[in-house]
Amino acid sequence: MSKILVIAEHLNGQLNSATARAVSAAAAVKPEAIDVLVLADSPDSVAAEAAKIDGVAKVLTVARAENAHALAAVLAPQIAKAAEGYSHVFAPSTTFGKDLMPRVAALMGVAQVSDVMSVEDAHTFTRPIYAGNAIVTVKAKADDTVVATIRTASWKAAGGGNSAPVEALELDAAIPTHTRFVGLKQAKSDRPDLQSSPKVISGGRGVGSKENFDIIYKLADKIGAAVGASRAAVDAGYCPNDMQVGQTGKIIAPELYMAFGISGAIQHLTGIKDAGTIVAINKDAEAPIFEIADIGLVGDLFKIIPELEAALA
Numbered sequence: 647m648s649k650i651l652v653i654a655e656h657l658n659g660q661l662n663s664a665t666a667r668a669v670s671a672a673a674a675v676k677p678e679a680i681d682v683l684v685l686a687d688s689p690d691s692v693a694a695e696a697a698k699i700d701g702v703a704k705v706l707t708v709a710r711a712e713n714a715h716a717l718a719a720v721l722a723p724q725i726a727k728a729a730e731g732y733s734h735v736f737a738p739s740t741t742f743g744k745d746l747m748p749r750v751a752a753l754m755g756v757a758q759v760s761d762v763m764s765v766e767d768a769h770t771f772t773r774p775i776y777a778g779n780a781i782v783t784v785k786a787k788a789d790d791t792v793v794a795t796i797r798t799a800s801w802k803a804a805g806g807g808n809s810a811p812v813e814a815l816e817l818d819a820a821i822p823t824h825t826r827f828v829g830l831k832q833a834k835s836d837r838p839d840l841q842s843s844p845k846v847i848s849g850g851r852g853v854g855s856k857e858n859f860d861i862i863y864k865l866a867d868k869i870g871a872a873v874g875a876s877r878a879a880v881d882a883g884y885c886p887n888d889m890q891v892g893q894t895g896k897i898i899a900p901e902l903y904m905a906f907g908i909s910g911a912i913q914h915l916t917g918i919k920d921a922g923t924i925v926a927i928n929k930d931a932e933a934p935i936f937e938i939a940d941i942g943l944v945g946d947l948f949k950i951i952p953e954l955e956a957a958l959a
């Protein structure tokens with residue numbers, strides 16, 4: 647019977663909702679138990695949030711000063727130790743999970759299963775390859791602990807009506823000293839989070855400049871949307887790279903995605919595959935984004951955005 651350990655992702659004492667999505671993937675394995683592991687310097691508030699996630703049997707906490715910052719080199723040996731007795735270890739396929747889980751897998755001597763989209767059985771999973779253009783079924787060795795990252799856009803967050811017990815865990819794990827925390831530089835924004843917002847408005851190279859990008863921000867603020875961008879817009883310096891959507895950016899699944907001046911390269915589309923309604927605005931009627939858009943407007947974004955704003959006023 648399976649027993650799954652889900653690694654909690656958190657920042658500034660708050661649990662990231664990606665954790666509840668990883669719990670949904672764990673539930674699809676139909677395990678005997680799902681436990682959540684919180685590694686932090688003071689894990690109480692995060693543990694209290696994790697305890698509310700439906701399907702969680704218990705929350706385990708490891709309180710150490712070294713865990714104040716999410717350093718993969720520091721967390722991985724503790725996770726490998728805590729994973730003893732578990733059949734699976736899951737973490738979200740976010741920057742946090744992608745950084746952390748290969749180290750966990752290596753320390754445990756197993757191959758990692760990446761970007762799990764669906765669970766076929768306890769050791770068989772589907773995942774995207776070729777920028778999401780093909781889906782492959784992968785089978786992990788039945789004797790090995792399954793170490794996997796969960797493609798968050800493919801899973802709904804588990805509900806929040808639980809009150810699982812919280813237990814402190816003492817781990818005898820040697821923590822390496824070769825990696826230390828120096829600082830965190832984080833873009834600050836009052837706008838909704840790109841990865842969890844139900845509405846996202848993105849701009850591409852067609853927006854033309856950093857100054858012109860203000861038109862995208864203004865429209866987004868008007869409808870309470872997060873702002874994304876294509877890689878071409880990021881590379882051209884129109885906006886910071888934490889706004890990039892796509893294969894090498896963020897994979898998102900908003901209910902509404904509006905793309906302005908984005909051509910629809912496969913590397914961009916892989917980031918919005920799971921979006922609900924896709925609206926594309928492009929002056930080129932042949933742009934590939936129209937092939938996947940639910941609603942397409944052929945025209946100049948600098949004319950269409952003021953018209954949209956007027957309609958919203």
Ligand SMILES: Cc1cc2nc3c(=O)[nH]c(=O)nc-3n(C[C@H](O)[C@H](O)[C@H](O)COP(=O)(O)OP(=O)(O)OC[C@H]3O[C@@H](n4cnc5c(N)ncnc54)[C@H](O)[C@@H]3O)c2cc1C
Pocket residue numbers: 849850851852853875876877878879890891892893894895896906907908909910911912913914917927928929930933945946947948
């Ligand atoms: C390994 C790899 C990984 C990559 N990862 C990513 C990724 O994560 N995310 C990503 O986005 N890309 C990624 N790319 C790049 C991708 O291939 C494209 O180059 C990029 O997505 C193009 O961005 P764009 O659509 O903004 O620009 P373009 O392809 O140049 O398209 C601009 C569009 O704007 C339209 N336009 C211009 N002016 C206007 C106007 N006034 N009004 C309306 N429309 C207008 C044009 O008709 C055109 O269709 C990756 C590429 C590689 C090789």
